[in-house]
Amino acid sequence: MQLHYQILGQGQPLVFLHGLFGSGDNWGAIARYFSQHYQVNSVDLRNHGCSPHSDTQTYPEMAGDLLDTLNALGADQIHLLGHSFGGKVAMQFATQYPQRVNKLIVVDMGIRAYADAHTQLIAAMQAVDLSQAQSRGEVDKALAAAIPNLAVRQFLLTNLVKTEGQLHWRINLPALRANYAHFQAALPAHYEKPCLFIRGERSDYVRQKDIVEIQQQFPRAEFVSLPTDHWVHAEQPQLFIQAVEDFLS
Structure with missing residues (x-):
């Protein structure tokens, strides 16, 4: 592609x-x-x-x-x-x-090969109900328990975008999670x-x-x-x- x-x-x-x-x-x-x-x-x-x-x-x-x-x-x-x-x-x-x-x-x-350092981040992002979130700040709060490092959250939140009034992740989280074992190898x-x-x-x-x-x-x-x-x-x-x-x- x-x-x-x-x-x-x-x-x-x-x-x-x-x-x-x-x-x-x-x-x-x-x-x-x-x-x-x-x-x-x-x-x-x-x-x-x-x-x-x-x-x-x-x-x-x-x-x-x-x-x-x-x-x-x-x-x-x-x-x-x-x-x-x-x-x-x-x-x-x-x-x-x-x-x-x-x-x-x-x-x-x-x-x-590298140890798994990222699937928990993917899971945390997938767990946020974006249909109920109105702002980046709300999503940040929702991520805070699973991802206490503010700098990491801020980096991940660069992938949060709004289209027609609805927040969504522009990265393909399901595919990243499914292919992560290959990334590690x-x-x-x-x-x-x-x-x-x-x-x-x-x-x-x-x-x-x-x-x-x-x-x-x-x-x-x-x-x-x-x-x-x-x-x-x-x-x-x-x-x-x-x-x-x-x-x-």
Whole structure:
């Protein structure tokens, strides 16, 4: 399927992929900054943002979605950057279509299998009776018991939209829940061109032993650690921009 995207700037295409429950909007100021030198494409993955919904959502399918979208845009050679879940999609795309990727950047994600950290969030969102809710504040209160972290709730609430007076989730929650086991699984990725892995020093997504595993499958990988948790680009945007610029140049 062709995905929804936003384009800023001109030049060499630089494609941004968001994490689980996110959208292309997440890149905000980062995308605007890089649009000074690149054609920045901020993509919504299937079942996210404004992209189409589907009952299935495998990494090969998502790589195929990106290929369809790039073909429609006439973008033959790209730099590809993905955060978290989007980092796995980026690695899958580079594995399937290495001829389309000049440089790959993966932000705080490895290739190992991950424990379940999200189905309880999906269940909490599904449990809210949106037919009775009139405002974002009411939905936030309804989520608070199951999701006490305010920052997490605020992020999830970016997916709450109103159409014809009715609130609804724009992400496809049933499909995300049904496909979550696939999202967790280890990724048989391999890519031999230059690539950069940026990790958060306080995050447990990329541990030291993960680096060894990554190096086996990405022999030209470089690694940068920044003083952040998992949301590297949001917590230290200037350091993140510098790391990406240094690699791309």
